[in-house]
Amino acid sequence: MPSVPAPGPGRSVSVIATGSYLPDRVLSNADLEKMVETSDEWIVSRTGIRERRIALPGQATSDLGLEASRRALAQAGIAAEEVEMIIVATITPDMFFPSTACLIQHALGAKNAFCFDMEAACSGYLYAIEIAHRFVASGTVNTALVVAAEKMSSIVDWKDRSTCVLFGDGAGAAVLRSRPGERGILSSVLGADGSLSHLLSLPGGGSRHPPTLQTISDGLHTLKMAGREVFKHAVNTMSSAATEALRRAGLTVADVACMIPHQANQRIISAIAGKLGVPDANCFVNIDKCGNMSAASLAVGLDQAVRTGRIRKKDIVLMVVFGGGFTWGATVIEW
Numbered sequence: 001m002p003s004v005p006a007p008g009p010g011r012s013v014s015v016i017a018t019g020s021y022l023p024d025r026v027l028s029n030a031d032l033e034k035m036v037e038t039s040d041e042w043i044v045s046r047t048g049i050r051e052r053r054i055a056l057p058g059q060a061t062s063d064l065g066l067e068a069s070r071r072a073l074a075q076a077g078i079a080a081e082e083v084e085m086i087i088v089a090t091i092t093p094d095m096f097f098p099s100t101a102c103l104i105q106h107a108l109g110a111k112n113a114f115c116f117d118m119e120a121a122c123s124g125y126l127y128a129i130e131i132a133h134r135f136v137a138s139g140t141v142n143t144a145l146v147v148a149a150e151k152m153s154s155i156v157d158w159k160d161r162s163t164c165v166l167f168g169d170g171a172g173a174a175v176l177r178s179r180p181g182e183r184g185i186l187s188s189v190l191g192a193d194g195s196l197s198h199l200l201s202l203p204g205g206g207s208r209h210p211p212t213l214q215t216i217s218d219g220l221h222t223l224k225m226a227g228r229e230v231f232k233h234a235v236n237t238m239s240s241a242a243t244e245a246l247r248r249a250g251l252t253v254a255d256v257a258c259m260i261p262h263q264a265n266q267r268i269i270s271a272i273a274g275k276l277g278v279p280d281a282n283c284f285v286n287i288d289k290c291g292n293m294s295a296a297s298l299a300v301g302l303d304q305a306v307r308t309g310r311i312r313k314k315d316i317v318l319m320v321v322f323g324g325g326f327t328w329g330a331t332v333i334e335w
């Protein structure tokens, strides 16, 4: 399995604080029944989703990420000026450029940070965590802020029932530092397979199909997904990535206190948990309330798991993800 190398010499790195933000507006399955030909029964039984949050029209991805970042910094008890690096994982940036990370930097007042966006679709949070981990481990920076923020409602085709019922908006953030005496991030597995990129994409608006009246009327600016194909790959790839990440950490599933899988479909989550042998009680789920928030799903999930006491000091946390690209990742942390 393609992956980053095993950790070399360097400092251990911990996620010292998390934060998350969900927009106030709730879109229920009953609301969707009025918009497309669907039913609460179909959505719940096929996906596990009951409601999702939708940003207000004036709220952009950076606004969601900003609030999550403020909460993470408050939790860490550190000032914005102490942040030296900001990575934003997103497929729904405010605009092509400047980066959403630069917009958040300015709004936060994190004037000592260098900033960039990172795109690995749903897997972006774990990719960004691993990049930040390496920068902190090497001593290049002391404090990194990783943000995963998505306004999926801005790229969904609201006439396509096979995708519009699945996604939601939200943001999560994590502060990374080295903390003496803590092991923190133990292992990561990252991978990609671009040969299957066509199964999950947003084809329009970039250099391949620059925006024209034709591309817009052809609907190229909205998300396209071959759901059934993605489903098959997601289950197998996430299971093997999780197994490999645990092996590299020298652990087994029995050591995992909390698994946070990507929240794309309750049936995928149950299939992975079943394959790995993770008991339901140790598997964190928020898809019923949030839907699939792409890169933000794991970031929000980690924060909610910490705040609700599902993760305690010294617990082994396993996060695993799969998404467009295809891309995937698994990360093991001693909390």
Ligand code: UT7
Pocket: 037, 038, 039, 042, 043, 046, 047, 122, 161, 162, 163, 165, 226, 227, 228, 229, 230, 231, 234, 264, 265, 268, 292, 294, 322, 323, 324
């Ligand atoms: O985050 C990135 C990774 N994403 C994923 O991992 C998503 C993976 N895929 C999935 O979760 C599932 O494939 C979906 C939830 C997207 C779809 O579930 P499915 O069980 O694979 O359904 P399907 O696409 O095979 O469609 C089954 C039927 C079709 O009708 P026919 O052809 O059997 O008559 C669809 O037209 O369900 C129909 N359908 C719907 N019916 C009511 C599709 N969407 C809906 C809907 N409401 N919203």
